[in-house]
Amino acid sequence: MNYTAEIIAVGTELLLGNVANTDAQMISEALSTVGVNVLYHTAVGDNAQRLEEVTQIARKRADLLIFTGGLGPTYDDFTKDVVCRTFGKELVFFPDAAATIQHYYDTVFCRPMPEGTLRQAWLPEGCTFFRNDAGTAPGCVFEADGTTVVLLPGVPSECTYMTQQQLLPWLRSRSPQVILSRDIRIFGLSEPKVQAMLSEVMDEAVNPSLAPYAKTGEVMLRMTAKADAEEACLRLMEPMLAQVRTILGDHIYGEDVGSLEEVVVRLLREKKLTLSAAESCTGGLIAKRLTDIPGASAAFCGGVVSYTNEVKHAVLGVPQDLLDEYGAVSEPVARAMAEGARRITGADLALSVTGVAGPDKDDRGNEVGTVFVGLSTPEGTAVRQLALGRGRERIRTMAAHYALDMVRRYLTDTQQE
Amino acid sequence: MNYTAEIIAVGTELLLGNVANTDAQMISEALSTVGVNVLYHTAVGDNAQRLEEVTQIARKRADLLIFTGGLGPTYDDFTKDVVCRTFGKELVFFPDAAATIQHYYDTVFCRPMPEGTLRQAWLPEGCTFFRNDAGTAPGCVFEADGTTVVLLPGVPSECTYMTQQQLLPWLRSRSPQVILSRDIRIFGLSEPKVQAMLSEVMDEAVNPSLAPYAKTGEVMLRMTAKADAEEACLRLMEPMLAQVRTILGDHIYGEDVGSLEEVVVRLLREKKLTLSAAESCTGGLIAKRLTDIPGASAAFCGGVVSYTNEVKHAVLGVPQDLLDEYGAVSEPVARAMAEGARRITGADLALSVTGVAGPDKDDRGNEVGTVFVGLSTPEGTAVRQLALGRGRERIRTMAAHYALDMVRRYLTDTQQE
Secondary structure, three states, rough: OOOEEEEEEEHHHHHOOOOOHHHHOOOHHHOOOOEEEEEEEEEEEOOOOHHHHHHHHHHHHHHEEEEEEEEOOOOOHHHHHHHHHOOOOEEEEEEEHHHHHHHHHHHHOOOOOOOHHHHHHHEEEOOOEEEOOOOOOOOEEEEEOEEEEEEOOHHHHHHHHHHHHHHHHHHOOOOEEEEEEEEEEEEOHHHHHHHHHHHHHHHHOOOEEEEEEEEEEEEEEEEEEEEEOHHHHHHHHHHHHHHHHHHHHHHEEEEEOOOHHHHHHHHHHHHOOOOEEEEOOOOOOHHHHHHHHOOOOOOEEEEEEOOOHHHHOOOOOOOOHHHHHHHHOOOHHHHHHHHHHHHHHHHHEEEEEEEOOOOOOOOOOOOOOOEEEEEEEOOEEEEEEEEEEHHHHHHHHHHHHHHHHHHHHHHHOOOOO | OOOOEEEEOOHHHHHHHOOOOOHHHHHHHHHHHOEEEEEEEEOOOOHHHHHHHHHHHHHHOEEEEEEEOOOOOOOOOHHHHHHHHHHOOEEEEHHHHHHHHHHHHHHHHHOOOOOOOOHHHEEEEEOOEEEEOOOOOOOEEEEEEOOEEEOOOOOOHHHHHHHHHHHHHHHHOOOOEEEEEEEEEOOOOOOHHHHHHHHHHHHHOOOOOOEEEEEEOOOEEEEEEEEEEEEHHHHHHHHHHHHHHHHHHHEEEEEEEHHHHHHHHHHHHOOOOOOOEEEEOOOHHHHHHHHOOOOHHHHHOEEEEEOHHHHHHOOOOOOHHHHHHHHHHHHHHHHHHHHHHHHHHOOOOOEEEOOOOOOOOOOOOOOOOOOOOOOEEOOOOOEEEEOOOOOHHHHHHHHHHHHHHHHHHHOOOOOOO
């Protein structure tokens, strides 16, 4: 089945600009990995009549309609009712869905279900029910008059879970063609730079295709091959992968990995080394990202968030005269922070970050975006100075990226730029 | 003029999921401030036929159409052509627009204009031209057959500039109506519980309207009033606000605030108190959230991420015999962590969090989701035990919420549940 799709997001919060329609982006990206062509995104508010009209338009111009949002237990959750009415389906009670909702309350919320919760277990007759392990609203898929209709919850974490764990496997099972993607993750090069380096490869890329996806401070390349079997996809990808690896070299931090921190935790575990961190302007972001990874405790022992000079001195042991002479945002203090974190935690390696995230310059006149990143190892301590431009959140994210990449390069023995 | 609007984004990159449609969010939020009711968002690819069909649908269901994207100088930028064809307008050369493009090349790019650049200076006959000081593609607004059509560039920075500097002033000069919203933020009650408590208020809410928005672990209520002036909106909201405040009491942690951490930082600054944190299972998340707030350094001095027992003992001074006897996930260790963080950082208050975020039980058999949260103050140390169910990310988020709420309740002198 070669679908053309429309993604219909239901929720007044989208039309008020309260949130961006990230579900549509995430689903589109996911569908591109299974060869589904998305032609339209639509967002409509919590209004039954307009939702019905939108559904009528969509069924005429696409054959796969994916609805997000409005599946919850409350009065303004009527996506199922409207879609069923439009396609002439009844809502029927699904005991299996009810059981998973009950299970979620028992094991995750650990409290009794409020009245009305099991409204969510009523689904279109004849549908395939999509179990939701990330929340309580089940999803589903059904077919009617040549149109395939998918209902997914709108909460982004649940929508992502359902798309990856339920929708994609269901779509894959219906396609004779195998589509295989490989995500190549790159740090330290801008997207235009990656495109310029790979322009010849990209110009010739048909099957596999090669498309860049910009993320904050990094670039992802997705290589996608279509064939009748997985092995054929892999054979198609091999020569292009080799070219890309040669051209981008150690700017590639991983393939088919979740994040830079995932790579760092894996490398630390492989080498049986431990890491700690002393964070000033990143304020715990590096620790948070490393501990997002299950099993991080074997690699990351913790660290210090030293947001004031007092904590830098009292907890990390940064000498007061360094703080007085050079200020907190300086090479000597970054060095002393990394060495202090390594000493007090007993970790093999320690990172440090100190800088100006803004909105204002620091009291020494350092520009917003000035950041020092340090790495202390048994062989010594290195410090890099960065100029990360503007934007508090972006500066913090980039500083954490650079720090984690410094550890990755140390552990893989690749040259720092 | 009381507009109902549709925002139409043109660009295949949206349908591939390369970027989210942040323009639509930004424009929607801007329009809500001038009383424009956005009813639909649509995204369509760089395809002239589908764009024309989308435009035909939109003019039937909205009277203000805002197009973003496809105004550039290249072959796949044909939004203007398609929109003009649909509304029976000719494109004519605007010398003023050409002059601003030339000016941008002279003063910002500092290089000669490439051939074809001045295609951008051809605009619909009779339109009001929107000067673009953030890029080269001019925007415009025109009216045809009772429909108002706005064209804006798609690059987010340019789209934002044009919306704020050109579109909003143009609309304000035409709209007598004002919309005012108030966001009521709630912690400690589930969304169904909030709905049950407020069911009578919600049933009667027309103007102002009252709608709940679920976020991870908290609930937001948005009250929205429409009237001909700001004061009239405020008068409309006052009685319902009073009702909601009475019913929800101190579960409301703030109104029109960004987050629990923003409230905690503000309260700390008001009371001239400082906070630190000793984090185990949250791994830096509390510190990260507090330091997301600009100006946090006056209230949050930092803390320790003690992901291993060694760091709990060596850095926080948790007695080894407590760790041996009770294990890391226990009331006595949470207490000693909070007291240790307070002692070594010199902060007035200190939080601690220790628990099992999963995916597995800890070595003492504590269930996933078992979390102890402590708060040490000059008056003593309190520890709460929580059962947060499953899901690593959710447990960490909820543990941080509970910890921050503990500080909020201490600072506002409200009873812990």
